[in-house]
Each structure stands twice: as C-alpha cells, then as structure tokens.
Amino acid sequence: GAVVSQHPSWVICKSGTSVKIECRSLDFQATTMFWYRQFPKQSLMLMATSNEGSKATYEQGVEKDKFLINHASLTLSTLTVTSAHPEDSSFYICSAGGFNQPQHFGDGTRLSIL
Amino acid sequence: GNSVTQMEGPVTLSEEAFLTINCTYTATGYPSLFWYVQYPGEGLQLLLKATKADDKGSNKGFEATYRKETTSFHLEKGSVQVSDSAVYFCALSGVTGGGNKLTFGTGTQLKVEL
Numbered sequence: 464g465a466v467v468s469q470h471p472s473w474v475i476c477k478s479g480t481s482v483k484i485e486c487r488s489l490d491f492q493a494t495t496m497f498w499y500r501q502f503p504k505q506s507l508m509l510m511a512t513s514n515e516g517s518k519a520t521y522e523q524g525v526e527k528d529k530f531l532i533n534h535a536s537l538t539l540s541t542l543t544v545t546s547a548h549p550e551d552s553s554f555y556i557c558s559a560g561g562f563n564q565p566q567h568f569g570d571g572t573r574l575s576i577l
Numbered sequence: 578g579n580s581v582t583q584m585e586g587p588v589t590l591s592e593e594a595f596l597t598i599n600c601t602y603t604a605t606g607y608p609s610l611f612w613y614v615q616y617p618g619e620g621l622q623l624l625l626k627a628t629k630a631d632d633k634g635s636n637k638g639f640e641a642t643y644r645k646e647t648t649s650f651h652l653e654k655g656s657v658q659v660s661d662s663a664v665y666f667c668a669l670s671g672v673t674g675g676g677n678k679l680t681f682g683t684g685t686q687l688k689v690e691l
Contacts, residue, residue, distance in 0.1 A: 505683070506666065506684050558620075558621075565623055565626060566679055567623065568620040573618070
C-alpha cells in the first residue's frame with residue numbers, strides 16, 4: 464500500500480528553538496497534505512491543509528506564523544514549529560492524499576520542548 | 578457541518594470475543610466512511626473504507642457496512658486477538674479521494690486480554 468514517511472519520529476529540544484518535521488509520500492504524488500496535532504488519549508485535531516505549490520489553509524485558532532507549512536513538491540511537505548515552547552509539546556501527524564487515494568498517514572513525530 | 582460519534586472506550590475483551598464498535602455520522606451529501614487504527618506511538622493506518630450506501634469494507638477480519646438509513650458504520654470482528662489492541666477511529670470525508678478533509682470521531686481504545 465501507499466507509504467508516507469514522517470521524520471523525525473521523536474525530537475527533544477530546548478525552549479525557543481525551531482523544529483522542522485518532514486512528511487514524504489514515497490510511492491504516489493500527494494496533491495494534498497494535512498497536518499494534525501494529537502494530545503494524549505484524544506482524537507486528531509486538523510491544523511492545516513496544504514496543496515502543492517500554494518499556501519496552506521490553516522484551521523481556526525492555529526497560528527500560521529507559529530506553525531509554518533511548506534509543500535514545495537508533490538512528495539514533500541514540511542511543518543516548522545517556530546520558537547517552540549513547552550505548550551507546543553505534542554504528537555504531530557501528517558497525512559497525504561492524491562487522486563483516487565484515500566489519506567495515508569505518517570507514523571507521527573513526538574515533540575518534547577524542555 | 579459534518580460530525581462523527583463513536584462509542585467511548587476503553588473496550589476490554591477477552592481473546593476470541595466478538596467486537597462491535599459503534600459509529601454514527603452526520604453529513605451533508607454522500608460522504609465516504611473510514612475506519613483507521615492507531616497502535617501505541619504510531620500514526621494512523623487505514624483499516625477499511627466504504628464509499629457508498631450498502632458498501633461493506635473489510636480487512637484483516639474487520640468489517641463495517643455503510644448504512645445510510647441509520648447513518649452508521651459500525652466496526653465488527655468475529656474473534657479478536659491480543660494484537661488487535663489499539664485505538665480505532667471512525668472518520669468521514671466528502672469525496673473518495675484524499676484531497677478533502679477527514680472528520681474524525683474521538684477514537685475508541687480496544688484492549689484485548691488473554
């Protein structure tokens with residue numbers, strides 16, 4: 464089946480640093496990628512939707528200057544958490560969808576800000 | 578707007594027991610319906626899907642039937658195994674392809690014991 468690779472799987476960093484998370488679709492062209500945030504024992508909260516070559520669409524309440532999304536190619540989208548603080552600690556998951564493809568999810572990135 | 582309601586967990590079963598996880602939805606038009614599974618520390622994996630009324634999705638012994646008259650998509654498995662322990666998410670989207678947002682239920686944790 465379709466594979467989406469997300470990297471890194473786990474990152475710990477100091478407060479104030481920026482962290483970049485990559486999401487790659489390995490065997491199909493992902494016209495749309497989604498970024499989710501998941502708190503412990505809760506469902507996924509959609510943060511933003513990105514289409515290749517255009518600006519991401521952010522959900523209400525998500526700071527676009529805080530969570531920078533780039534979708535420069537049909538196989539790669541990145542989420543950068545800028546000036547991260549402890550409250551940004553969470554599990555971030557990407558998914559990728561394409562023509563006649565349901566969304567396929569990456570394995571997630573656990574972000575811990577000290 | 579669209580919404581998905583799942584039964585609350587955790588659901589605890591003995592191995593080889595019958596499983597039902599209820600899911601009902603509210604949506605405009607004719608959504609596609611999905612079940613995703615999330616194992617600890619991982620992203621979501623598509624378990625099965627159905628794209629129109631009366632369709633039955635099935636995979637790895639799990640089944641769910643798209644019931645438009647009751648707006649339901651209940652997940653069933655005849656005999657669960659310890660390895661089925663995970664969180665199960667019911668979801669819907671507006672179209673079959675991956676370019677539309679998924680609306681998730683809150684997830685149901687399944688624990689299977691020997």
